[in-house]
Amino acid sequence: MEKRVTFQGVLLPLLLVLPQIVVTAVFFFYPAGQAIWQSLFIPDPFGLSMRFVGLGNFEFLLSDPYYRASFVTTAIFSSLVTVVSMGVALYLAVLADRLIKGSGTYRTLLIWPYAVAPAVAGVLWLFMFNTRVGVVTWYLGLLGYDWNHVLNEGEAMGLVVVASAWGRISYNFLFFLAGLQAIPKSVIEAAAIDGARFWTRFRTIVFPLLSPTTFFLLVVNVVYAFFETFGVIHTITSGGPQQATTILVYKVFADGFVGQDLGSSAAQSVILLVVVSVLTVIQFKYIERRVHY
Amino acid sequence: MTTPADPLAAEVPPKKPKAQPDGMVEKRGAGLWLTHLGLILGVLFIFFPIWLAFVASTVTQPEIVRPPMPLWPGDRFFENYGKALTSGINAPVALMLFNSAVMALGIALGKIVISLLSAFAIVYFRFPGRRVFFWLIFLTLMLPVEVRIVPTYEVAASFGMLNSYSGLIFPLIASATATFLFRQFFLTVPDELAEAARIDGARPMRFFWDILLPMSRTNIAALFVILFIYGWNQYLWPLLITTDPSMNTIVMGIKQMFPSGDDVADWPVIMATSILAMVPPIIVVISMQRLFIRGLVESEK
Numbered sequence: 001m002e003k004r005v006t007f008q009g010v011l012l013p014l015l016l017v018l019p020q021i022v023v024t025a026v027f028f029f030y031p032a033g034q035a036i037w038q039s040l041f042i043p044d045p046f047g048l049s050m051r052f053v054g055l056g057n058f059e060f061l062l063s064d065p066y067y068r069a070s071f072v073t074t075a076i077f078s079s080l081v082t083v084v085s086m087g088v089a090l091y092l093a094v095l096a097d098r099l100i101k102g103s104g105t106y107r108t109l110l111i112w113p114y115a116v117a118p119a120v121a122g123v124l125w126l127f128m129f130n131t132r133v134g135v136v137t138w139y140l141g142l143l144g145y146d147w148n149h150v151l152n153e154g155e156a157m158g159l160v161v162v163a164s165a166w167g168r169i170s171y172n173f174l175f176f177l178a179g180l181q182a183i184p185k186s187v188i189e190a191a192a193i194d195g196a197r198f199w200t201r202f203r204t205i206v207f208p209l210l211s212p213t214t215f216f217l218l219v220v221n222v223v224y225a226f227f228e229t230f231g232v233i234h235t236i237t238s239g240g241p242q243q244a245t246t247i248l249v250y251k252v253f254a255d256g257f258v259g260q261d262l263g264s265s266a267a268q269s270v271i272l273l274v275v276v277s278v279l280t281v282i283q284f285k286y287i288e289r290r291v292h293y
Numbered sequence: 294m295t296t297p298a299d300p301l302a303a304e305v306p307p308k309k310p311k312a313q314p315d316g317m318v319e320k321r322g323a324g325l326w327l328t329h330l331g332l333i334l335g336v337l338f339i340f341f342p343i344w345l346a347f348v349a350s351t352v353t354q355p356e357i358v359r360p361p362m363p364l365w366p367g368d369r370f371f372e373n374y375g376k377a378l379t380s381g382i383n384a385p386v387a388l389m390l391f392n393s394a395v396m397a398l399g400i401a402l403g404k405i406v407i408s409l410l411s412a413f414a415i416v417y418f419r420f421p422g423r424r425v426f427f428w429l430i431f432l433t434l435m436l437p438v439e440v441r442i443v444p445t446y447e448v449a450a451s452f453g454m455l456n457s458y459s460g461l462i463f464p465l466i467a468s469a470t471a472t473f474l475f476r477q478f479f480l481t482v483p484d485e486l487a488e489a490a491r492i493d494g495a496r497p498m499r500f501f502w503d504i505l506l507p508m509s510r511t512n513i514a515a516l517f518v519i520l521f522i523y524g525w526n527q528y529l530w531p532l533l534i535t536t537d538p539s540m541n542t543i544v545m546g547i548k549q550m551f552p553s554g555d556d557v558a559d560w561p562v563i564m565a566t567s568i569l570a571m572v573p574p575i576i577v578v579i580s581m582q583r584l585f586i587r588g589l590v591e592s593e594k
Contacts, residue, residue: 003480005487006419007497013418017426020411020467027464028433031444038444092335095328102329108582109336114589115574116343117526117544123567124342127349133560135345138360169339174586227439231528235548249439256443257533265443272440280435 032273038266057267066243074247077161078225085165086217089172097180107177114170119231125163126236149237153244156237160245163236164229172217179213180206219283248272350374350565357560369561377565382550383538386566393525393542396461400524401517403466412475413501417487434469438530446533456537465530471516474591478512479505515588518581522574543570
């Protein structure tokens with residue numbers, strides 16, 4: 001779509017886009033270029049010179065068991081976060097949609113955790129499950145369960161998944177509820193007249209009609225789990241125990257800033273870049289179909 | 294139904310004809326109560342962590358360190374919050390709140406201003422490089438901070454931006470999303486308005502100020518809500534760029550309040566800080582719920 005009526009001038013529009021382009025060039029493209037460039041080199045131990053290694057950093061990374069493990073960890077982590085947050089949100093949205101009155105009230109009660117930063121959510125859950133003072137830990141102890149996410153890898157993963165999914169429920173709930181409310185009631189009532197019970201109606205009518213919303217949320221939640229959960233991981237486990245919760249983004253940070261392994265960190269950035277690009281393309285291909293302007 | 298619904302539509306409760314007989318699809322009686330019960334359990338699950346944090350911020354350290362901690366607020370509200378705000382652990386939390394406010398406002402306003410300007414240029418002018426610029430802005434979607442942390446840090450450091458507000462703000466203010474949103478909106482503005490302005494001899498910037506900007510008010514406000522929360526909740530970037538505790542933002546500063554060794558954390562002060570970190574964005578979401586939902590939907594398109 002293009003405007004029919006436009007203004008004259010070349011200098012003015014260039015000046016108008018300049019701030020955005022300068023920020024983009026200096027803080028986005030130049031660093032991304034640097035990441036690609038650095039990924040081809042290994043600095044010597046004193047940081048004085050760089051040795052060109054071609055794709056050596058990538059070969060090394062892809063054969064590194066820790067990096068491969070981080071890939072698997074990321075896959076498990078993001079699938080669990082997506083399934084838990086979308087599952088709970090869908091369940092609550094289906095319930096709220098059944099109400100004639102009051103669904104707005106529940107929506108208000110449920111949407112505001114969106115405003116809680118992932119890092120703060122991490123601190124809240126860390127507090128509940130703290131090995132020394134955590135309330136939930138203490139009650140689990142009464143039941144004879146010895147919770148210790150500092151040592152137990154599975155428990156660490158469970159905790160970061162729940163903390164990440166918790167803050168995301170509101171967002172998914174909002175979109176699911178809107179999707180449900182847009183389904184014409186007459187369709188559902190027709191099925192009810194034909195004798196379809198709730199579960200049958202949900203499975204054969206509601207869920208299929210909801211699939212565009214579901215697919216959209218699926219992509220958005222995977223992106224969230226990949227890139228925006230750094231705060232949760234950093235506050236709760238710092239990637240441990242034994243790297244059990246080191247997702248890819250955390251590893252770039254740990255290797256680049258803590259480990260100072262710049263070549264490897266840059267190569268990891270490039271791999272992540274490819275991952276984001278693929279996710280963005282999927283998102284846009286889908287959104288092109290979805291949006292009517 | 295090939296498009297997911299617009300959550301804006303949910304603002305208006307679906308109308309049910311009064312005469313319609315009960316109970317075909319909506320629940321009545323026991324079913325209704327079970328529905329409420331399910332929802333209330335959900336609300337409690339969402340609230341519980343925050344409730345505990347609040348309780349912890351109103352009791353004494355010994356009450357927390359000897360579990361189980363109480364589940365009802367104590368009488369130390371003013372002491373704990375006062376201590377957090379005025380002295381904190383590494384830096385006064387009041388200062389961290391101020392830093393967060395500067396960062397969140399800077400990012401939100403910065404993104405809005407530069408996106409409005411570039412969208413105006415891209416929609417209302419024909420100039421060389423227009424398409425290239427548009428795609429360059431689009432590509433930033435593929436480059437989140439998390440992907441380019443080390444080199445971006447090096448750039449910011451070379452500009453002397455460590456421990457400064459400009460370092461917290463500028464590297465994050467490019468915005469493909471906001472530019473698209475304004476572009477889409479400008480495209481729906483009737484051509485007649487620009488034509489009339491041109492005939493009246495109005496210069497482009499005059500048209501921008503007097504017509505386009507007032508028309509964009511709702512969009513700007515909706516976007517502001519989303520971007521303010523985005524800016525307030527930043528974690529990784531402030532963690533890298535602020536090494537001086539007096540420049541910490543509150544969201545990243547909480548983690549810095551935990552002792553590094555085996556010492557016991559000062560839980561009441563830490564939890565008071567967590568609550569303080571949540572309050573501003575929650576107020577923004579609740580007080581501007583309609584705009585918030587609108588912003589959420591629009592910025593995802």
